[in-house]
Amino acid sequence: MNKFVFAALVGLFCLLGPSVAKESSPKVQVYSRLPGEFGKSNTLICHVSGFHPPEIKIELLRNGIEIPNSDQTDLAFEENWHYHLTKSVTFTPQKEDHFACRVTHMNKEPKLYIWDPDM
Structure with missing residues (x-):
């Protein structure tokens, strides 16, 4: 009986977990x-974390x-059903270039x- 109760609770959490999570804006680095x-x-890296729901678009510019x-x-x-993604690309920065990550949630x-080259 204990296994059945445990399985039922896990199943209920899986069904309800995403619906009880609140909308959260992404944190971007x-x-x-x-x-x-x-x-x-x-390598240019854009790490996006802590967002919900998972509908998101990340572009490196x-x-x-x-x-x-x-x-x-x-x-x-x-x-808490918050998500994370990382997008990266090889790049060679030039003095006149500006690099950024555009996030649409x-x-x-x-x-x-904006990427700060710290140079």
Whole structure:
């Protein structure tokens, strides 16, 4: 009987868990794998976490245009049904370039997060 009660509670939590989670805006971090250096290959990373529901779009931009061939991790969830994703792309920063991560959560107005090369 205990196994049945446990299984029922787990099933109920799985069904109700996503519906009781509150909408949460994403927390965004934009950084590079290595310290920024003009003319040297690097990896631009945009880590988005703590959001719910999982409907989200992440774009890595160079001078306002999406950078092709970026990689994105699989959607993963944290406690309380909040999610996280990481998107990255190889890039070579030049002095005149500006890099950013644009995040659109639940078809709301996109937000732009600027990469600070710290150079």
